[in-house]
Amino acid sequence: MANSPEMRASDADRDRVAAILREHTAQGRITMDEFNERLESLYSSKTYGELAKLTADLPDVDLRNRPAKVSPAALPDSRMHPGMRAAWGAWATASGINWVIWLIVSVTSGDLVYPWPLWVMGPWGVILLISTVLGGNRHQRHR
Numbered sequence: 001m002a003n004s005p006e007m008r009a010s011d012a013d014r015d016r017v018a019a020i021l022r023e024h025t026a027q028g029r030i031t032m033d034e035f036n037e038r039l040e041s042l043y044s045s046k047t048y049g050e051l052a053k054l055t056a057d058l059p060d061v062d063l064r065n066r067p068a069k070v071s072p073a074a075l076p077d078s079r080m081h082p083g084m085r086a087a088w089g090a091w092a093t094a095s096g097i098n099w100v101i102w103l104i105v106s107v108t109s110g111d112l113v114y115p116w117p118l119w120v121m122g123p124w125g126v127i128l129l130i131s132t133v134l135g136g137n138r139h140q141r142h143r
Contacts, residue, residue: 005049017042017051023061030058084132091128095121 018039025035038054045051080088098117106113 003048005047005052007048008046009048009051013048013051014042014045017054020055020058020061024055024058080132081135084128084135087128088132091121091124094124 021030021035021038021042024030025032030038042051042054045054095117098120102113102115102117
C-alpha cells in the first residue's frame with residue numbers, strides 16, 4: 001500500500017529523511033544552514049507530504065549503495081588513526097596558545113621569561129610520539 005501524503009509519518013521515517021539530508025549535505029548539494037533549516041522542519045513534520053517537501057528539490061539517494069570512499073592507502077596522511085590526528089591537533093593548538101601567551105608576557109615585561117611552554121608541550125608531545133610510533137596502525141589490523 002502506497003503512503004499517501006496525508007498519512008502520519010513515524011520517527012523512523014523522519015530518521016530516514018534526516019539521513020538523506022545528511023548525505024546531500026556531505027555531497028555539497030545543500031549548505032549547513034539549509035541542512036539545519038530542513039532538519040528543524042523535519043522534526044516538526046507530521047505527514048509524509050511534509051517530509052516529501054523537504055527533499056523534493058534533491059535527487060534520490062540510495063543510502064545502501066553510497067559511492068565508494070577513497071582507499072585509505074591512497075591518502076598519504078591517512079595512515080594515522082583519526083583519533084591520533086585529533087590528539088596531535090589538540091597538542092599543536094595548546095602549544096601554540098601557550099607560546100603566544102609566553103611571547104605576550106615576555107614582550108610586555110621587557111625581558112625574556114623562562115620558556116615554561118616547554119613543560120606543557122614536552123611531556124604531552126613525548127607521550128603522543130610514543131603512542132604514534134608504538135600504536136602504529138593497530139586499527140587497520142582489526143578490520
